[in-house]
Structures are given as structure tokens and as C-alpha cells.
Amino acid sequence: MLDIQEKMKEIGPYVPAEDDDILVCRCEEVTKGEIRKAVHDGMTTIEELRRFTRCGMGLCQGQTCGRLVKSIVARELHVRPDEVEPATSRTPMRPIEMKVAGRDGGYAG
Amino acid sequence: MNHTADVIIIGGGIAGCSTAYYLARSGVTNVIVLEGSDSIGHGGSSRNGGGVRQSGRDVRELPIVMYGIRNLWPYLSEELGVDTEYTQKGNLRLGKTQAHYEKLKKLADNCRASGLDVRMVDGKEVREICPCLSQEITCASWCPTDGHANPLVTTLGFYRKALEMGVRFFTGAKVKGLRKIRGKLREVILEDGTVFETDTVVLSAGYASRYIMRTVGLEVPMISHLEQVFVTEREPKMFDIMLGTADADFYGHQASNGTFVWGSDSGLEIGLDQSLDNVQTYDLSLGATCRAVEGYIPLLADAKIVRFWGGWLDMTADGTYIMGPAEEVPGLLLACGFNGHGFGTGPAVGYIMAKLAMGEEPPVDIRPLRYDRFMSNK
Numbered sequence: 223m224l225d226i227q228e229k230m231k232e233i234g235p236y237v238p239a240e241d242d243d244i245l246v247c248r249c250e251e252v253t254k255g256e257i258r259k260a261v262h263d264g265m266t267t268i269e270e271l272r273r274f275t276r277c278g279m280g281l282c283q284g285q286t287c288g289r290l291v292k293s294i295v296a297r298e299l300h301v302r303p304d305e306v307e308p309a310t311s312r313t314p315m316r317p318i319e320m321k322v323a324g325r326d327g328g329y330a331g
Numbered sequence: 332m333n334h335t336a337d338v339i340i341i342g343g344g345i346a347g348c349s350t351a352y353y354l355a356r357s358g359v360t361n362v363i364v365l366e367g368s369d370s371i372g373h374g375g376s377s378r379n380g381g382g383v384r385q386s387g388r389d390v391r392e393l394p395i396v397m398y399g400i401r402n403l404w405p406y407l408s409e410e411l412g413v414d415t416e417y418t419q420k421g422n423l424r425l426g427k428t429q430a431h432y433e434k435l436k437k438l439a440d441n442c443r444a445s446g447l448d449v450r451m452v453d454g455k456e457v458r459e460i461c462p463c464l465s466q467e468i469t470c471a472s473w474c475p476t477d478g479h480a481n482p483l484v485t486t487l488g489f490y491r492k493a494l495e496m497g498v499r500f501f502t503g504a505k506v507k508g509l510r511k512i513r514g515k516l517r518e519v520i521l522e523d524g525t526v527f528e529t530d531t532v533v534l535s536a537g538y539a540s541r542y543i544m545r546t547v548g549l550e551v552p553m554i555s556h557l558e559q560v561f562v563t564e565r566e567p568k569m570f571d572i573m574l575g576t577a578d579a580d581f582y583g584h585q586a587s588n589g590t591f592v593w594g595s596d597s598g599l600e601i602g603l604d605q606s607l608d609n610v611q612t613y614d615l616s617l618g619a620t621c622r623a624v625e626g627y628i629p630l631l632a633d634a635k636i637v638r639f640w641g642g643w644l645d646m647t648a649d650g651t652y653i654m655g656p657a658e659e660v661p662g663l664l665l666a667c668g669f670n671g672h673g674f675g676t677g678p679a680v681g682y683i684m685a686k687l688a689m690g691e692e693p694p695v696d697i698r699p700l701r702y703d704r705f706m707s708n709k
Contacts, residue, residue, distance in 0.1 A: 223523065224369075225332065226500040264494045265487070266502070269370040273377055273483035274491075281564055281637060307369065313612060317564055317635035324621030324632075326614065327597070 226264055233300055236262035246294065247287045249280025254294060261298040268309045271295060281317065284309050336363040336499070338688045339519050339529040341506050341543060342536035344376035345482070345674055346666045348489035349681020350533050352411075354688060355496035362498045363527060365519065367505035367539065368608075372486035374537050375673055378642025380560055380583045380594035381482050382573055383675035384422050386449045386474035387438045389651040391699040392672065393445045398695050399679030400476060407678060413488035415480045416587045422477030422573040423457060425468050425627055431577035432470045439472040449474040461570045463630050479573045479584040482674045489681070506536070508546030509663070516547070516662030531688050533664045535680075538607060538645040540653075540667035547660045551702050552648035553668050555607060557600040559616045561639040565589035569630070580623040591634060595620035612641045644671040654680070654700040656687065664688060665702050 242255025252275050265271040268278075268291065277291055278284025284291070288309050296303040314323070337359055340347045343366030351364050366373070383404060385396050400419070408415045426435050432451075439449045452460070454469045494500055504525075509532065510518040519527040534540050538555040566589050575582040583593035597619040605611060617639050625632055645668050647653060653668040666684050669676065683693040 223504045223521070223525065224502045226494060226502065227497075228332075230494070263491050264371075264500070267370045269373065270487060273372065274487045279638075283638060312638045312640055313614075313617075314636060314639065317637050319632065320563070320621040320625060320634050320636060321632035323617050323636055324625055326618035 224266065226266065229266060229299070230262070230264065233262065233298060246290055247277035247280065247284070249282050249286075250276040250278075252277035257291060257294050258298055261295055266299060268292065268295065268307055272309065278309055283312070334526065335528040337361040337529065338363075338531045338533060339527055340364045340533045340535060341519065342366065342534070342540070343371040343490065343500065343502070344374050344535065344537065345372070345486040345489065345677030346535035346669070346680045346684065347533065348372070348486060348493060349678050350535065350666070350684040350688070351493040351498045351681075352489045352496070353682045353685035355493050355498050357685060357689060359685075359689060360497040363529075364493070364498060364500045365504040365506055365521070365527070366500065366502045367536065369503050371490045371500065371502065372483065375642045375644060375669075375671075376486040376677065377483050378558075378560065378640055379482050379671070379674045380592055381479045381586070381674065382422075382477075382575075382582060382584075383417065383419075383480050384474070384477040384573060384575075385447050386422055386442055386472055386477055387424055387575070388442065388672060390441055390445045392651045392676065393442060393447065394695040395652075395679045395683065395697065396672070396676040397447060399676060399682070403678040403682060404480070407485070407488075411488035411492045413484050413491070415485045415488060417478065417480040418571055418587070419476060419478035420571045421460070421473060421475040422575065423460060424472045424575045424577060425457065425464070426470045426577040427467050428469070434577045435470060435472045442474075447474065448476060461572055461574075463569050463628060465627050465629055468627065477573055481586065485674075485677070506543055509543060509660070511547060511660060514661065516660050530662050531664065532662060533666060533684050533688055535666040535684070537667060538643055540645070540665070544665070547663065549657055549659065549702065551653055551668065552705055554646050556644040556646050557603055557605065557610070557613065557641050558594060558596055558644050558671060559612055559620070559639065559641040560592060560594040561617060561620060561636045563591040563631075563634040564637050566591065566634055574627070576623070576627065581620055581627075583624075591631065593620055593624050595623050607643055610641045610643065612639050646670050648705060652700045653702045654683070654697050655702070657702055
């Protein structure tokens, strides 16, 4: 069980850093500063962070920036990177046209 | 750690987070939200098609969502300090056959009798409203005040604001049951044995609400249903209205970033056997959704799907919400069984639940949604 108010007190307020304007998620153009700030706004899991900032939600689905995001989040939360849950991988592996997916199953099979 | 609060909310979805926010806005900040999973907004609140709709809804729930669309949604982005992407450009519910027409007309007539502006339009007018739609479409219901929003940011926006205002949120806090003391609800007991105490509990835990209700002797007829949604890559702007069909074979919209969000099912989900904690998408549903969408919007055949996800709907036996006090358990307020309509109505549900938790009258009549309304007709 995680007490979010206590966790926010423990990690303290967001402090701007010099490299905050680095683009971390290139697909959705999310910066390191936006990710760091979201953690201090209460986004303590990768799931919440993705939904709130859109990082890792674009064309590559976080295959490029996923590890980097994890390490940034871990540092802000004062935990080890392996204590931050991995992002959920979702189908399809690569973007696929609707007309192709539409041939799968059912009458068009 | 202080384990008592004026109000304890079970379930950190949009209903729970918005209840917490509206309580805090009214000055009640000694509030605890218990979320069973590790993430706020883990369930249906973040897994839906983003509809903020009134047309076609059960007339018993209609006043709630109408209240939200008139009084809450227009100001939500500014109030919460996030971009909810709320877009109020109307909803077309499409049909191709005479049977579709009759079904849509009945829904529209019912809603109009409750004061909603919704009317039938023919195929020509459909394509004037949204030129990219198939020539096969012959009719639709049109509700100009319907729309859509971003469920992820809206739900987490309520959470962020409530957290900032002092509400205490606990994640990974799975509730095992409730306990009455001297005839009144008092304890909320977690699976790990932790006990929280309060006089007022708001139960908004989706389908899991039923297991929690059972611990104080309440039973409501409902099932869980797997609903799935996919999102495409960004496409040039095509339309900004919300879409659905007479047969409910798909629904969705184009988001402000250009991606299309489409939800549907294959009709086979009722046979799936999965636990609430472990949602896996069903491959036949993806193809079925694509075919359904292409049947109404042929231009989307080449759009690429980037992500496909599923979530649970809590469906009641008569198709509408369970809301209000459970008098058999003094102190217990219910907000569940949203039948897949929980996101669009979420802010209004939170507003009403906050009123009830403070002992005030809700702004609309919610008595038709009582938990003990179910009667057998056999």
C-alpha cells in the first residue's frame, strides 16, 4: 500500500533542472521536465505517467524511450529502477492497417 | 498513520476521484480514497472511448449526465488545470436499415420526452454534418450537445487536483470488506488487515463493488463485460463529432491530436473467463471492430492501429446505474453499475456523491437508481 501524500512529502517539491527541456519521448514530444513534474504532481507509476503526459503512447509505444523514462521516474521517486513497474505492452507489435486487421476472424476470415 | 476520515471513497476511478475533488472544493478535505490496484484510474475510467453523451441513454440516468454537460464539463479544464480535450460538437448515432431507424427513433423519442434536444436526420443530412461517412447510411439520431473528452487526463486531473487540496490517496489498498458497529457502517477492512474508520463510505469500485457490498449483506444483479478499444496513428483532421451506431457495433471519435479511438466487441466476450485483475484483449474483437468501423467510414481502411486494450464494464440487469444511499447499511453510499457510461457522467456522479456524503440534497432526482429497485417479473 502506498500513501501518496506521504510519498509526495518524502520526495519534496519539483525542482527545475538544466536538462529539463530534453525531449525524452520523441513520438509524443514529451520532455524530461514534463515527466519529472508529473511525478511530483502525483503520478507514481508508469501507467499513470503515460496516461497523464502521453510519453510512450505514440507510434513506437515507448519502445525507444521506455527505459529512460523508467530511470527518470525512479530517480524522482527515490527508488531503484527495478522497483518501477514496466510499461504494459499492448498488441499490435507494429502498427497495422485497419483493413488488414479487419480480415482476422469472423466472416471475412 | 491516521486511519480515520470524514469520508472514505473506495475506488480511485473517475467517480471516486471526482467525488473526492468536489468534497475538497466544498471544504471537506479529511477524505481518504482507497484504490485497489497500483494506479489511479486503472479500470474503465481510462479504458473507454471518451464519450460524453446523453442521446440513447436510459431515461433514469439521463438527468445526471445532462446536469454534468450543462454545469460541469464546460469549465472542467480550467478548474482542474489540465486539458480535458472536452469537445461538444454533437453525436450521430447511425443506421442503415428500417429496423435501425425504428430503434433510433424510439431512443430519440424517449430522450426528447426527458427534455434532451435530439432528433432524427436522414442520410443526406448525416453527410452534411459529417461528409466522410458511407453512402449506405440512411438515418441517424443527432444530438448537438453531445461530445467527447480525454478520459486519461480527465480522471488523473481530478486525482491531481484532489491530492493538491489535501485528499489522502492510497494505492495498492484492496478492500476486503465493510463492517457495521452498532448498526452503522464504521470500518473499511483491507485485504492486508489494515482497518480504516469513518461514518460515511462512498463505494465506487466498478464491478468489484459487488464483492464489497456482499460483506454487509447487499446483493445487486450485475455482470462484468469485457469491452475493447483501439487507437490509430495520427491522421489528418476528418471530424470532431462523436459517433455510434443503432446496433452499438462501434463507437468513438477523432481525438484532438488526430488519432481515432474506436471501441467495440465481437459478440463473443460473454464466453471469456478472466479475472478482473488480469485483462487480456481478445483477438477476434479487433477484427470485428475494424469491420464495423469500415462499414460506416470506408476512408479509414488504411489507418494504422497502434494500440488495442480492454477493460471491464459493470453491467446491471436492467441497464442503468446504482446510485444513492443503502439504508440497510447506514453510512453507505453506492455509485456503481455504470454500464459503460461511467466516464461521460463521471463528473456529475462525483458532484452528486459529494452532496450525498455531506448530507445535502442532490441537484437531480436519483431515486430511480436505487439499489433495491430490482423486481423479478416472473
